[in-house]
Amino acid sequence: MRLSKSFVPTLKEVPNDAVVTSHILLLRAGMIRMLSAGIYSFLPLGYKVVKKVVDIIREEMDAIGGQEFHLPALNPREIWEETGRVEAFGDTMFHLKNREYVLAPTHEEIITFHARNVVKSYKDMPQIWYQIQTKFRNEARPRSGIIRGRQFLMKDAYSLDTSYENLDISYKLHDGAYRKIFDRCGLKYFVVGASSGAMGGTGSEEFMVKSDAGEDTVAFCESCGYAGNVEVAESKIDAIQRNKVSKELKEILTPNIKSIDELCGFLKIDETQCAKSRVYIFNNAPVLILMLGNDEVNETKLEKVLGGPIRPGHPDELKALTGADAGSIGPVDFNGRIIADLRLKDGNNLFSGANKNDYHIGGIDLTRDVPKLEYTDLRTVKAGEECIRCGSKLDVFSAIELGHIFKLGTKYSQSMGAMFLDENGKENPIIMGSYGIGVERIIACYIEQHHDDKGLIWDKTLAPFKVNLLALNMKKENVIEEADKIYNELTGAGIDVLYDDRVDAQAGFKFNDADLLGMPLQVIVGDKKLKENKVEVKIRKTGERFDIEPSLLKDKLMELLNR
RNA sequence: CGGGGUGUAGCGCAGCCCGGUUAGCGCGCUUCGUUCGGGACGAAGAGGUCGAGAGUUCGAAUCUCUCCACCCCGACCA
Numbered sequence: 001m002r003l004s005k006s007f008v009p010t011l012k013e014v015p016n017d018a019v020v021t022s023h024i025l026l027l028r029a030g031m032i033r034m035l036s037a038g039i040y041s042f043l044p045l046g047y048k049v050v051k052k053v054v055d056i057i058r059e060e061m062d063a064i065g066g067q068e069f070h071l072p073a074l075n076p077r078e079i080w081e082e083t084g085r086v087e088a089f090g091d092t093m094f095h096l097k098n099r100e101y102v103l104a105p106t107h108e109e110i111i112t113f114h115a116r117n118v119v120k121s122y123k124d125m126p127q128i129w130y131q132i133q134t135k136f137r138n139e140a141r142p143r144s145g146i147i148r149g150r151q152f153l154m155k156d157a158y159s160l161d162t163s164y165e166n167l168d169i170s171y172k173l174h175d176g177a178y179r180k181i182f183d184r185c186g187l188k189y190f191v192v193g194a195s196s197g198a199m200g201g202t203g204s205e206e207f208m209v210k211s212d213a214g215e216d217t218v219a220f221c222e223s224c225g226y227a228g229n230v231e232v233a234e235s236k237i238d239a240i241q242r243n244k245v246s247k248e249l250k251e252i253l254t255p256n257i258k259s260i261d262e263l264c265g266f267l268k269i270d271e272t273q274c275a276k277s278r279v280y281i282f283n284n285a286p287v288l289i290l291m292l293g294n295d296e297v298n299e300t301k302l303e304k305v306l307g308g309p310i311r312p313g314h315p316d317e318l319k320a321l322t323g324a325d326a327g328s329i330g331p332v333d334f335n336g337r338i339i340a341d342l343r344l345k346d347g348n349n350l351f352s353g354a355n356k357n358d359y360h361i362g363g364i365d366l367t368r369d370v371p372k373l374e375y376t377d378l379r380t381v382k383a384g385e386e387c388i389r390c391g392s393k394l395d396v397f398s399a400i401e402l403g404h405i406f407k408l409g410t411k412y413s414q415s416m417g418a419m420f421l422d423e424n425g426k427e428n429p430i431i432m433g434s435y436g437i438g439v440e441r442i443i444a445c446y447i448e449q450h451h452d453d454k455g456l457i458w459d460k461t462l463a464p465f466k467v468n469l470l471a472l473n474m475k476k477e478n479v480i481e482e483a484d485k486i487y488n489e490l491t492g493a494g495i496d497v498l499y500d501d502r503v504d505a506q507a508g509f510k511f512n513d514a515d516l517l518g519m520p521l522q523v524i525v526g527d528k529k530l531k532e533n534k535v536e537v538k539i540r541k542t543g544e545r546f547d548i549e550p551s552l553l554k555d556k557l558m559e560l561l562n563r
Numbered sequence: 564c565g566g567g568g569u570g571u572a573g574c575g576c577a578g579c580c581c582g583g584u585u586a587g588c589g590c591g592c593u594u595c596g597u598u599c600g601g602g603a604c605g606a607a608g609a610g611g612u613c614g615a616g617a618g619u620u621c622g623a624a625u626c627u628c629u630c631c632a633c634c635c636c637g638a639c640c641a
Contacts, residue, residue, distance in 0.1 A: 012590070012602065013575050017634055037633065091564090092640070106641065140564065140639060148640085204641090215640080404641065436641075473599050508601035515601095526600050536600090 022447035023145025038142025038150035048464035064173040103136035116418035130157035146440035153439035192227040207403040214398040224390035231300035235385035247363035258327030275352040279313040290340035403437040456518030465498035468519035472526040
């Protein structure tokens, strides 16, 4: 492609609104432009990269037996009513004003709609259905360029199976395909166990890339590879030691003492001798949560344990339930379900609220004084704690979610009536899985991982062009002649070449644009070296450069591109 | 949705506090000439509803109010 005839509006200066590296470079390289918050146009160069990513995804999805669909983005609202997700998505779903339609934020309902009409027998399965298509989500706050938009491209896939064993097979196929996709795209990623959130289901994994631009927080173990979203991650942290002798319960006057720190200061005790109470409302019933010391309740973990949404109790509810305000609530004689974090397991000689304002109780023995106490892991892990698997120090950092694979189970088939007959003629709901990849995020993550202060650094796999040919002075006949010849030769050999043939751009301008655009190889044709019958080749990634005779150029480039 | 910030030429900004010529600067753009291997130089140009609307005033980019857009932090987020 001749640059002089192309629309590649590069920017020397950094646009005001861009903060994240990938966003800045995509704008500067003339690959995207914003239309509105979270809505981006891909310009020709950017769209070439999109197509490369999509091709890789398609190849790997086809390789596991996926069949590509193209489903409508415009959906009748009533289909979404069947699963209750109009309400579940709430404001995140776009609604049309002049017809009862919504813009699809994902496609489980549409897949299930087609499945229930056609997939009626166990003989029809397994199926893997996928598409690469635009999704719409009314994000409250789009950000970071193409990383979080209101309109974005997603590869979404769905598996239909007759049993959970078969779902496991489909799930593993996707896991493998995803690894190949991200490997081929040149991404350094890791896989974490994740919370299933509002999708429902029995298991899920997220494919993540470490990045300051990320919106998820992840605990990661360098030595064994353990990784978990902090919503679900666990660490090895000391539980309290049970004392040999349990003291008597003792009520203590603690005027105006609310927090654990105040309590420790007042009683001259350590925070690990304190059990902090939090009251949540689940299914309109109170649940008292006990945490050790200053550990905070991880609400995601709690919701998972309870199996549904929770909310913190209001101050007046707390008062009515316990007779005390937030700082003085405790487990002893609490009337309702009590769950304690594992760190408190069978602890004794603990201090906690007395359910009476300005009083705490000491000498609590959980095994003696809190009957029917349940224990589970409810903490959020912190950096520096020990890995649950190998004991090394955990790192906690932010990351971008690239892909997510889910075992959905029967949530959608059940609510929408997608049933099949098994070998015994018995009717069962289809067992489903759902698998997503954010296409733009692959590009953004790639850039976050592959750039320098000059600009983008494309690997040949995703590069919009393999070679950037620079004719340094398009007013010199010999330069034009040689560069044109090289352009024709390389193009003829099937190499994608971006030919900077701009007449009015000076050498330095072309060098900088080439580095910004970041094609893997640059071929520089200038009068100076032509006089010695040489052109220059520069490898963008390493900065390495050498001179070569034009007649040897094509073979040399082929060799470089193939290794 | 809460908090903070910004909005002036295609891009980056100054001017605003303290109202008063024709609204400036750099880059980019057009024309001509020179230059031509690391973002050239000279000359002459084009380009603006100062985010929108209302108000105060003899007079508003500047003061007041309302709205809108965008960015950041948070909440939220399959």
